Amino acid sequence: MKRFKADLHIHSALSPCAMEEMSPPAIVEEAVRKGLHMIAICDHNAAGNTASMQEAAGTAIAAVAGMEVTTVEDIHVVGLFPDAAKACSAAETVRANLPPLSERAKRFGQQLLMDAKGRVVGTESKMLAASSALTLSETVNLIKRHDGLAIAAHVNRPSFSVMSQLGLFPPDVGFDAVEIFLKPNAVPPFGSEHFHGLSVVSSSDSHFLFEIGRCATILEVAEPTFDELVQAIKGIGGRRCCCA
Ligand SMILES: [Zn+2]
Numbered sequence: 348m349k350r351f352k353a354d355l356h357i358h359s360a361l362s363p364c365a366m367e368e369m370s371p372p373a374i375v376e377e378a379v380r381k382g383l384h385m386i387a388i389c390d391h392n393a394a395g396n397t398a399s400m401q402e403a404a405g406t407a408i409a410a411v412a413g414m415e416v417t418t419v420e421d422i423h424v425v426g427l428f429p430d431a432a433k434a435c436s437a438a439e440t441v442r443a444n445l446p447p448l449s450e451r452a453k454r455f456g457q458q459l460l461m462d463a464k465g466r467v468v469g470t471e472s473k474m475l476a477a478s479s480a481l482t483l484s485e486t487v488n489l490i491k492r493h494d495g496l497a498i499a500a501h502v503n504r505p506s507f508s509v510m511s512q513l514g515l516f517p518p519d520v521g522f523d524a525v526e527i528f529l530k531p532n533a534v535p536p537f538g539s540e541h542f543h544g545l546s547v548v549s550s551s552d553s554h555f556l557f558e559i560g561r562c563a564t565i566l567e568v569a570e571p572t573f574d575e576l577v578q579a580i581k582g583i584g585g586r587r588c589c590c591a
Pocket residue numbers: 415423500501507552
């Protein structure tokens with residue numbers, strides 16, 4: 348096994364709260380510069396930039412197609428998928444459960460679809476910052492049906508996490524892993540490897556380029572691929588992961 352550094356929660360310019368600078372090629376360049384071997388693009392309730400992100404990544408870095416769903420309970424769930432097609436298919440269901448973009452929300456931020464060169468090729472007309480109508484359980488099941496990993500996002504944050512919204516960690520929802528956000532050199536609030544029996548990952552939740560890699564996960568795997576990531580998160584075949 349080898350050790351690889353991964354940042355599995357990065358927003359692109361498709362998320363209204365992310366900066367326009369978060370284009371596929373700029374994210375790849377910054378991630379490579381920071382020494383990361385794997386990234387995941389997780390826009391709010393959308394996966395429309397995942398294919399261009401993978402095209403921009405080429406062989407420079409492994410780019411996983413993801414999405415950060417907001418459930419009806421206002422819980423953020425990160426879904427990581429085997430490919431952009433499966434991410435986009437899951438995102439279609441989420442999109443059907445979102446309200447249209449209001450005039451007020453348009454002022455909050457743009458929702459830019461970009462190609463691999465970072466050129467704007469369209470905009471999203473649903474309100475990605477809104478909660479979807481999907482429950483937590485429906486969201487996890489949707490991710491699983493698309494062969495994805497369902498990760499409880501930033502559980503140590505005081506908002507939009509399972510802990511903040513439910514007051515406890517639901518044991519029977521079917522999460523594959525738990526994500527924490529750690530400030531540099533901070534000690535994890537619970538062990539760095541397991542929480543309620545699940546693997547723990549640490550991700551940056553970047554909305555700006557400079558935030559990429561500010562916290563990360565170490566993967567002990569044969570190579571930085573989605574299949575190996577799944578095995579590391581499930582602790583299969585000697586693969587493992589822990590907070591960097
Ligand atoms: Zn979030």
